[in-house]
Amino acid sequence: MKNIAVIGSGTMGNGIAHAFAQHGYHVTLIDIAAEALKKALATIEKNLSRQVEKGAITEATRAEALTRITTLTDMAAGVKNADLVVEAATENIELKLKIFQNLDAAAPAHTILATNTSSISITRIASATQRPEKVIGMHFMNPVPVMKLVEVIRGYSTSDETTRAVMELSGKLEKTPVEVNDYPGFVANRILMPMINEAIASLYEGVAGVEEIDTVMRLGMAHPMGPLQLADFIGLDVCLSILRVLHDGFGNPRYAPCPLLVNMVQAGHKGVKSGQGFYTYTPGSKELKPSARFQKA
Incomplete structure (x- = not known):
């Protein structure tokens, strides 16, 4: 694999593009919004420069990585030469199904279609395509350039060949791939989200x-x-979405989102991205203090 397309230029998308470009791959970063792509490139450049300052990469590696990234707003054009597509759009099943339907029509027959979903069924996503054997989960951790784990999720029809290729590719990114099967939340979020939900419940109940x-x-x-x-x-909205997938998938009340989490998301308090969550986030400040609602009188 030489040519990688990444769908979505948000936090995960630009991090995935960064990781591939840093390790010698040609990357096409695709988003419907040109302004989002401009912002993503600035973020990648900033993060690469931070790696240089820390001695993690050389200046030459930083400069070369940036030359390997192309941005496009046209998905069909962006994936026409791709060996692998990694979808990193919003965690919304209907959106992902539509994207994969379009990818299947536009990408070459040999192209592997991967999703960075953190909880949505790979099998269901694959059902939107005519190549379910080439659809797989490639769940990177945030921040992508730093975190070593890639959760590689096999759908019901994912082939051994596809799985082997993605496992090997993850290793070439200096990541540690772990193969898991397609059940709600996979491994990472099936364990992590109930812990987060219980922490929120402990706050909600005044423990x-x-x-x-x-x-x-x-x-x-x-x-x-x-x-x-x-x-x-x-992102509290992402946590809520994953918990709902777990709750729907298992039908077990232990996965029901805490009412406090639901209310916070409905109020627009989504964590770092909105500036308010359990803590208050001020641009340029490293001080961490609970949001006013949770401060002691």
Whole structure:
């Protein structure tokens, strides 16, 4: 594989494009919004420069990576020469089904179609195509250039050949691929989201405050950040969406989203991306303090 197309230029999409370009692949980053692509390129350049400052890559690697990224707003044109497409659009099943239907029509017959979904069924996504054996999950972790794990999810019809190719490719990105099967939430979110939901419930029920809950999990369980801060980082809307997939998929009340999470998302408090979540986020500030709603009187 030499030519990679990435659908969606948000946080995950630009991170995936960054990782492939850094490791020598030609990347076409595709988004319907030209302004979003401009912003994504600026983010990639900034993150590559940060890697140079830290000594993780050389200046030559940074410069070469940037020359390997092309941006387009036309998906059909962007995937016509792709060996692999990685879809990183919004976590919405109807949107993903439409994208994969269009990808199947536009991409060459040999092209593997991967999705970065964190919870939606690969088998269902593959059903929108005429090549289900070439559809697979490639769930990167955020921030993509830093995190080593790629959860490789086989759909019901995903072939051994496709799985082997994606596992090998992930290794060439200096990632550690882990093969899992297609069940709601896969492994990462089937375990992570109930923990985050329980942390939110503990806050909702008054067991402890935001900082106290996060401190217990950081210091007591050696987590790099507490579950409430992590939820803000992931996006509370994304957490809610994944929990709903788990709840629908398993039919088990233990996966039902906490009412506090539902209310926060409905109020537009989505975490880092909105500036308000369990904590308040001010551009340029590294100070972390609970949002006003959760501060003690």
